[in-house]
Amino acid sequence: MRDRIVxxxxxxxxxxxxxxxxxxxxxxxxxxxxxxxxxSIRVIPIDGPRGNIYDRNGVKLVSNRLSxxxxxxxxxxxxxxxxxxxxxxxxxxxxxxxxxxxxxARARPYAPVTVLEDIDKTKAIMLxxxxxxxxxLAIETRSKRNYIYGNTGSHIFGYMSEITDKELDxxxxxxxRMGDLVGRAGLEKQYETYLRGVDGGTQIEVDSRGRETxxxxxKEPMNGRDLYLTIDIALQSxxxxxxxxxxxxxxxxxxxTGEVLALASHPSFDPNVFVVPKxxxxxxxxxxxxxGRPLSNRAISGLYPPGSVFKVVTASAALxxxxxxxNTRFFCSGTYRLGKAEFDCWKSEGHGSQNMTEGxxxxxxxxxxxxxRAAGVDAVERYAKLYGFGRATSIDxxxxxxxxxxxxxxxxxxxxxxxxxxxxxxxxxxQGYLLVTPIQVAVMxxxxxxxxxxxxxxxxxxxxxxSIHVNRPKHIGLDQRTxxxxxxxxxxxxxxxNGTGKKxxxxxxxxxxxxxxxxNPHGRTHAWFSGFAPYRNPKICLVVFLEHGGKGGVAxxxxxxxxxxxxxxxxxx
Amino acid sequence: xxxRKDFDYLLLIVMFIIFAIGAATIYSAxxxxxxxxxxxxxxxxxxxxxxxxxxxxxxxxxxxxRFIDVAYILYGINVLLLVAVLIVGHARLGAQRWFxxxxxxxxxxxxxxxxxxxxxxxxxxxxxxxxxxxxxxIVPVMLLAIPFVLVILQPDLGTALLLVPIFFAIMVVSxxxxxxxxIMILTGLAGLPVFWHFLRDYQKQRLMVFVNxxxxxxxxxxxxxxxxxxxxxxxxxxxxxxxGTQNQLNFLPERHTDFIFSIVxxxxxxxxxxxxxxxxxFIAKRAFNIAALTSDLYGKAIASGIGVMISLQSVINISMxxxxxxxxxxxxxxxxxxxxxxxxxxxxxxxxxxxxIRRSTF
Numbered sequence: 001m002r003d004r005i006v007x008x009x010x011x012x013x014x015x016x017x018x019x020x021x022x023x024x025x026x027x028x029x030x031x032x033x034x035x036x037x038x039x040s041i042r043v044i045p046i047d048g049p050r051g052n053i054y055d056r057n058g059v060k061l062v063s064n065r066l067s068x069x070x071x072x073x074x075x076x077x078x079x080x081x082x083x084x085x086x087x088x089x090x091x092x093x094x095x096x097x098x099x100x101x102x103x104x105a106r107a108r109p110y111a112p113v114t115v116l117e118d119i120d121k122t123k124a125i126m127l128x129x130x131x132x133x134x135x136x137l138a139i140e141t142r143s144k145r146n147y148i149y150g151n152t153g154s155h156i157f158g159y160m161s162e163i164t165d166k167e168l169d170x171x172x173x174x175x176x177r178m179g180d181l182v183g184r185a186g187l188e189k190q191y192e193t194y195l196r197g198v199d200g201g202t203q204i205e206v207d208s209r210g211r212e213t214x215x216x217x218x219k220e221p222m223n224g225r226d227l228y229l230t231i232d233i234a235l236q237s238x239x240x241x242x243x244x245x246x247x248x249x250x251x252x253x254x255x256x257t258g259e260v261l262a263l264a265s266h267p268s269f270d271p272n273v274f275v276v277p278k279x280x281x282x283x284x285x286x287x288x289x290x291x292g293r294p295l296s297n298r299a300i301s302g303l304y305p306p307g308s309v310f311k312v313v314t315a316s317a318a319l320x321x322x323x324x325x326x327n328t329r330f331f332c333s334g335t336y337r338l339g340k341a342e343f344d345c346w347k348s349e350g351h352g353s354q355n356m357t358e359g360x361x362x363x364x365x366x367x368x369x370x371x372x373r374a375a376g377v378d379a380v381e382r383y384a385k386l387y388g389f390g391r392a393t394s395i396d397x398x399x400x401x402x403x404x405x406x407x408x409x410x411x412x413x414x415x416x417x418x419x420x421x422x423x424x425x426x427x428x429x430x431q432g433y434l435l436v437t438p439i440q441v442a443v444m445x446x447x448x449x450x451x452x453x454x455x456x457x458x459x460x461x462x463x464x465x466x467s468i469h470v471n472r473p474k475h476i477g478l479d480q481r482t483x484x485x486x487x488x489x490x491x492x493x494x495x496x497x498n499g500t501g502k503k504x505x506x507x508x509x510x511x512x513x514x515x516x517x518x519x520n521p522h523g524r525t526h527a528w529f530s531g532f533a534p535y536r537n538p539k540i541c542l543v544v545f546l547e548h549g550g551k552g553g554v555a556x557x558x559x560x561x562x563x564x565x566x567x568x569x570x571x572x573x
Numbered sequence: 574x575x576x577r578k579d580f581d582y583l584l585l586i587v588m589f590i591i592f593a594i595g596a597a598t599i600y601s602a603x604x605x606x607x608x609x610x611x612x613x614x615x616x617x618x619x620x621x622x623x624x625x626x627x628x629x630x631x632x633x634x635x636x637x638x639r640f641i642d643v644a645y646i647l648y649g650i651n652v653l654l655l656v657a658v659l660i661v662g663h664a665r666l667g668a669q670r671w672f673x674x675x676x677x678x679x680x681x682x683x684x685x686x687x688x689x690x691x692x693x694x695x696x697x698x699x700x701x702x703x704x705x706x707x708x709x710x711i712v713p714v715m716l717l718a719i720p721f722v723l724v725i726l727q728p729d730l731g732t733a734l735l736l737v738p739i740f741f742a743i744m745v746v747s748x749x750x751x752x753x754x755x756i757m758i759l760t761g762l763a764g765l766p767v768f769w770h771f772l773r774d775y776q777k778q779r780l781m782v783f784v785n786x787x788x789x790x791x792x793x794x795x796x797x798x799x800x801x802x803x804x805x806x807x808x809x810x811x812x813x814x815x816x817g818t819q820n821q822l823n824f825l826p827e828r829h830t831d832f833i834f835s836i837v838x839x840x841x842x843x844x845x846x847x848x849x850x851x852x853x854x855f856i857a858k859r860a861f862n863i864a865a866l867t868s869d870l871y872g873k874a875i876a877s878g879i880g881v882m883i884s885l886q887s888v889i890n891i892s893m894x895x896x897x898x899x900x901x902x903x904x905x906x907x908x909x910x911x912x913x914x915x916x917x918x919x920x921x922x923x924x925x926x927x928x929x930i931r932r933s934t935f
Contacts, residue, residue, distance in 0.1 A: 006742045006877055007861045013888045014854045017897070018847065024805045024895045025843035032805025039802065040818040207822040 041216065042206050044467020045177070047143045049198025053157065053187065055233040056261075056461070062157055065146040068124035068139055071112035077136030084136055090123055091116050107159035112138045118276060130375040145181065145275050149233065151268040152240050155297035156231060156397065156459060159271035175199060181275070185295070186397050187227060187459065188271075194463050197224035228462035230259035238566040242559045247292070248546035249299035249438040251457070252563060255446035255532055255541040258455035258471050260395070261572070262563075263439075265302075267294040300393075300400040303435040304545065307518030308363045308500075308552065309528045310430025312444060312486055313387050315356060317379040318371035319482045326356040326485045332366035336425065343369055343425050345518070360489025363500045363515060365429050365440040372428025377419055380427050381407035386476040387444040388454060389436055395457045402441055406433040431519055442543040445513075445530045448487055449538035452478040490514050491535055501529060504557035506564040509573045510535035513560065515552030524548040529556035533564050533573055540567050579930045584859050586838050587852050588907060588922050592622060592915075594849060597909030598836050601815050602829040602910075605822075614829055614910050621912040625919035626744065632923030634929050640924065644691035648716070651688040655723040656682035662727075670727050671913070680913035682732045683904075685720045687921055689736055691879035692714070692716050697747035698870035704748040713744065714757075728773055731901030735886055737761075742881040743874045765928070779900045796832065799824045800894045804838030804846070811842030829910045831902050833873050834894045850891065853906075857884035860925055867932035879921045 024032070026187055031299035053062035061559055077083060084098045093116060105113035119127075124139050131137040145160055147153075160181040168176060175198060176182070183189035200221030204212045239250045239262045252262040267289075273282045286401060296302065318324045336343040343349065345365040351358070359367035383391065392406030404410070406427070408419040426432035437456060447454050452474035461467060490512040493501040501515045513531020520526055527549030532541035542563055544556040567573050584732025600615040610616055640647070640774040658681050662672040671680040693713055700709050717740045744754055769777070803819035812818065817839035819825050825835050838846045867873045883906050890905040892898035905913040 002745055002748065003861065003865050003877070005745050010857050010861070010881065010884050010888075011854075014850065014857075017850060017888050017891055020892065020895050021804075021838070021843060021846055021850065024801065025807055025838060026809055028805050029808040031800050033808065035802045036806035036819055039799075039824055040822050099834065205818070205822065206826040213822060424764070473801065552611045 006364075009195060017355055017397050021236070040205050040207075041203060043201040043203050046200040046202065046219075046221045047223035048199045049143050049223050050145060050197055051195040051226045051464075053195075053227045054231065055229050055231045055236075056259075057232065058228075059233050060232075061148060061153060061229070061233055063146050063148065064143045067118045067142050067144040068121060069114045069142060070116045070124075070127060071114045071138045071140050072102060072105045072136050073112050073138055074102070074108070074136065076544045077102070077105075081134070083134055083136060086127070086130055086137070087115060090127060090130075090221055091119060096235055108427055110402040112140055114140070118144065137507075144447065145271075147271040149237070150270045150272065151229065152237050153233065153264075154186075154268045154271050155265045155299065156229070156236075156263055157271055158188040158190075158397070159184050159269075159274040159295075160188050161274050162318045184274070185399060186297070186328050187229075189398050190396055191227055191460065191463070195224045195227065198222040214331055217429045225464035229458050229459050230254075230261065231263070231459065232261050232460050232570060232572075235563070235566060235570060235572075236262040236264065238262075239563060240266075240268070244561045246546050246555070247298070247299075248414045248544070248556075248558070249302060250540045250542065250563070251439050252441040252540060253442055253446065255449035255455065255538050256453075256473070258446070258457045258473075259565070260457050260459050261540070261567075262295075263299050265296070265298040267292040269294045283438075297397070297399065298547065299438045299547070300395060300397065302437060302545075302547070303401060303403055304438075304526050304547070305434055305518040305520055306369075306430040306436045306441055307516035307526065307528055308365075308429055308442035309382075309441055309516035309530045309543075310358065310434065310443075311363065311368050311428075311492075312437075312448060312514060313383050313389070313430075314368050314372045314375065314380060314428045315360070315486050315489070316387070316478060316482055317383040319356075319485065320383065321375050321379045321476060323376075323379075324356075324371050324372040328371075329353045329355050330359075330367045330370040332364050334366070336369045338425060341422055343422075356485060357492055359490045359494050360486070360514070361499050363493070368428045369448070370424045372422065377407060377424045377427060380424065381405055384434070386454075386478075387440075387447055387509070389434070389440055389444070393437075393439055393443050393457050395439060396459050399438060400439075403437055404433060404435040411519060428498060430516060438545040440544045441528065441530050442541060445532055445543065447476060447478070448483055448490070448512075449532035449541045451480065452476055452483045474524055485534070490531065494531065500553045501531070501557050501560075503553060504529055504560040504564070506561045506568065509533050509564060509568055511560075511564055512538075513557075515557060517550075517552045520548075522548070525550060527554070527556045529553075529560045531560060533567075540564070540572055574760055576836055579932075581859060581863070581929045583920060584856065584929075585927060589854055590921070591849065591852050591907040593838065595905075595910075596622075596725075597637075597814065598833055598840075598908060599829050599910050601817070602820060602833060602836050604815060614754070617912075618910055618915070619728050621915050622919075624912070625916045628916060629919050629923040632920050633927050635932075637872060637875060637924060638931070639925045640691055640927075641875075643694050644695040648688045648692035651685050652719055652723065655685060655720060657922075658682075659723065659726055671727055678912065680911070682720075682724050682727065682729050683911075683913035683917040684733060685724065686732070686855060686882050687924075688878075688919055689716060689720060689923075690739060690875055690882065693740065693743045694871050694874035694878065697743060697749075697874055701747065701870045705750050707750075710744070710749060710753060710757075713740065716740075725771075728776065729902070730772075730776055731889070731903035734901065735882070735889070738885050739878050739882050743878045746873055746877045747870060752891070759881060788879060796826050797893075797896055797900060799842040800832050800835040803898050804895050807839040807842045807846070809843050811838075811840050811845055814840050816840060824850075827902075831890065831904055831909060832894055834891050834905055835907050837908070838894070846891075849908075850887070853887040854885060858882075863925060863929045863932070867928060870931045872928040872932045875924055879925050883918065883921060 049064045055061055063348040084095050087098050088095050128139045147285055161184050163180045183192040200219040202218050203213050203216040207213050212327040223571050243266045250264040253260045269286050331353050332351040334345050336349045351362050352436040354364045354367040378462040384405035392402050394398040411419050453475050455473045493499040494511045494513050496503050501513050511531050512534040512535045516528030518526040527546040529552055544559045546556055549555050596618055599618050603614045671678045703709050721733050721736050817841050820836045857880050860876050864873045864876035886906050893900050904911055906918040
């Protein structure tokens with residue numbers, strides 16, 4: 001009887017032990033198995049390099065470079081003093097910063113933890129050699145985005161920055177990892193899925209000290225796809241140089257296809273600033289500059305009144321609606337009366353009697369007030385939209401805006417007011433509620449240059465081996481005579497000794513174009529020039545826009561001439 | 574050998590099987606050290622077993638009554654050795670448990686369990702008619718208390734605590750009043766807070782870590798977490814001999830000694846681990862069988878004490894590797910590397926067989 005007490009107690013303990021073993025090894029097997037693999041299997045990622053970006057001639061514009069980081073493996077660190085000394089000597093780092101990095105490394109003693117990113121190559125080699133003597137020091141290499149031309153073309157390429165926690169939640173399934181960079185603007189954003197490489201990795205087995213014992217498997221990384229652009233980097237650089245310190249935008253494109261040869265916006269920025277994952281002073285300055293707004297692409301995101309370049313639309317509306325003929329004359333006394341209101345021509349002494357060619361050549365406001373009123377607001381609005389205003393051009397970079405081509409309906413809804421004849425007068429010369437982006441003006445100009453056909457501008461013509469953008473120009477329904485009459489008017493603008501755009505006239509090629517000087521509520525007038533060349537059989541059309549740049553006939557026209565001459569040198573004209 | 578038919582061969586066979594499993598596991602546990610074979614723990618353990626077998630033969634040949642006759646002398650010598658080890662012993666892993674005799678590490682605390690069993694058996698059997706009286710418990714309590722305190726001082730909490738169930742098991746089979754024993758247990762429990770006060774810091778930490786191993790995953794909790802991962806990841810069939818990643822990649826500390834069961838669990842899975850546990854249960858069962866069939870209290874007490882000693886030591890050891898009990902450093906009988914433990918256990922099994930063949934059955 002008493003023996004049984006001992007036997008039963010021991011038996012009960014064995015049963016408990018059995019249950020415990022069963023729970024640990026059978027019920028919880030999955031959990032512990034995973035823990036065991038996490039213990040012993042590490043994946044060392046191999047970056048799948050992002051695709052390069054090339055210009056139309058195969059010149060490399062954006063690529064990846066090898067960058068070097070100084071790192072510490074805390075576990076192997078023996079002499080802290082020595083470590084701090086050599087790093088502060090060679091990298092100009094303060095001892096405090098290094099100690100702070102070491103503190104961080106203590107939490108992950110087996111893995112290399114970055115102390116200083118992107119160090120100079122020669123210093124990296126020097127430290128690599130020194131690391132034989134300095135235990136714990138490691139030099140790590142990484143692939144970094146490299147924008148070879150710095151500020152040039154920055155608004156086309158955009159920039160990249162570190163993925164946010166929220167994005168990571170959505171994108172983790174697509175192979176994104178913490179610390180990855182994603183495209184934030186421009187082509188980097190638009191073509192993210194093509195450019196991005198697929199990371200590979202080496203799966204290794206490690207022991208309890210994190211040392212590699214064997215390689216289990218290798219998954220090869222996959223390169224991202226390269227982009228081949230329509231841009232000519234030489235022309236792009238020329239545009240940048242011509243813009244200089246001025247604020248503004250330039251777009252040069254082939255009016256027959258929509259290929260964009262150059263797209264500049266100033267002030268610009270250097271996308272390399274964003275490659276370093278930590279925020280730097282340069283980056284903060286870029287983001288905080290509310291006045292210059294260097295990150296904004298003025299060519300597609302800036303909204304401005306077009307001023308007189310819009311007279312192309314007014315003329316089209318009046319001619320197509322048969323309200324006038326090219327020879328219909330209007331008299332300019334310097335002022336246009338509408339009831340009690342007076343609207344001035346830019347030339348106060350007046351232009352006298354004007355037909356369409358003269359109206360264009362002189363950019364006579366009174367002439368266009370008259371034909372605009374003759375056409376009526378509805379026709380002007382309709383033709384504005386046919387030319388592509390009020391709607392984004394769908395160029396293949398993000399953040400493009402629609403602009404505004406107003407009309408009766410719009411005013412009723414947005415302003416709760418009816419449309420007045422005075423509004424039509426302002427509309428006729430590209431003022432008032434009308435807001436456009438520079439690239440929309442370039443597209444408008446391409447319609448005249450391309451026999452009434454509208455093209456969609458684009459930047460990427462090939463992704464990897466696949467050509468894209470088989471562009472079908474769309475005829476917007478203008479009479480051929482309308483197109484040629486407007487073209488002739490714009491020929492006079494540049495080629496007549498009295499033309500407002502005569503400064504745009506280059507050597508060796510005949511240009512046709514239109515200037516614009518747009519009043520705006522923010523200060524000095526915006527200055528425009530938009531045109532195409534050669535006059536017969538155009539191959540290039542462009543827009544030059546200078547924010548608060550004064551008169552369209554001066555700086556923009558001169559810049560346009562510079563671009564045409566440069567394009568001629570490059571063989572485009 | 575009076576009764577050859579009562580010789581428990583099966584017990585002997587199971588002992589050798591467990592030892593073989595232990596030796597194979599020691600080989601696996603120490604393989605990554607790349608020691609030359611003659612210096613390897615595996616070969617050393619085989620050598621210890623050689624000595625063990627010799628002593629086993631001696632133990633079985635001499636009647637257990639002769640051991641009872643010299644029980645107090647053996648107990649006295651063992652207590653003196655425990656005192657000596659505190660004075661001249663070598664410290665290892667923060668505890669002073671052993672000293673070397675002719676180059677061999679000798680750990681007196683491994684033998685005190687056996688000495689206590691013999692001394693208690695001797696006392697209770699000689700007083701068997703008055704065991705119901707309270708005063709008959711005074712000497713057994715003293716016999717327990719002296720080595721208990723000495724072992725605690727080393728400090729070797731695990732072995733000291735193991736002495737307690739051995740004591741109670743012998744008291745129960747000897748006919749002591751359960752009421753008195755119950756009072757002793759309650760007094761002991763009430764004294765726990767005082768006991769806590771005397772614990773070394775690392776022992777307190779181990780107990781805290783038992784409650785929550787994640788307090789200090791890289792420090793005190795590391796061993797228990799890694800051990801649970803090892804056993805759990807073994808699953809039903811195990812990762813195979815020499816294939817345990819926790820083992821071979823060095824994630825398990827003390828894995829050829831106190832935590833050797835983690836490797837058995839990892840490499841042989843639940844089936845292997847359960848088989849090993851069953852074999853320990855078999856030894857316990859055989860011990861209690863022998864006790865039940867023995868009419869003289871000497872043999873009965875010895876068999877019960879040894880049964881509890883081997884079974885509880887294995888249950889506690891295995892429980893600690895899977896986090897069911899706090900980490901108290903005691904070896905797994907016949908499996909853990911270490912001469913003293915192995916020899917003490919082999920002698921204990923020899924004594925069991927001895928009682929089995931020489932007992933008086935009326």
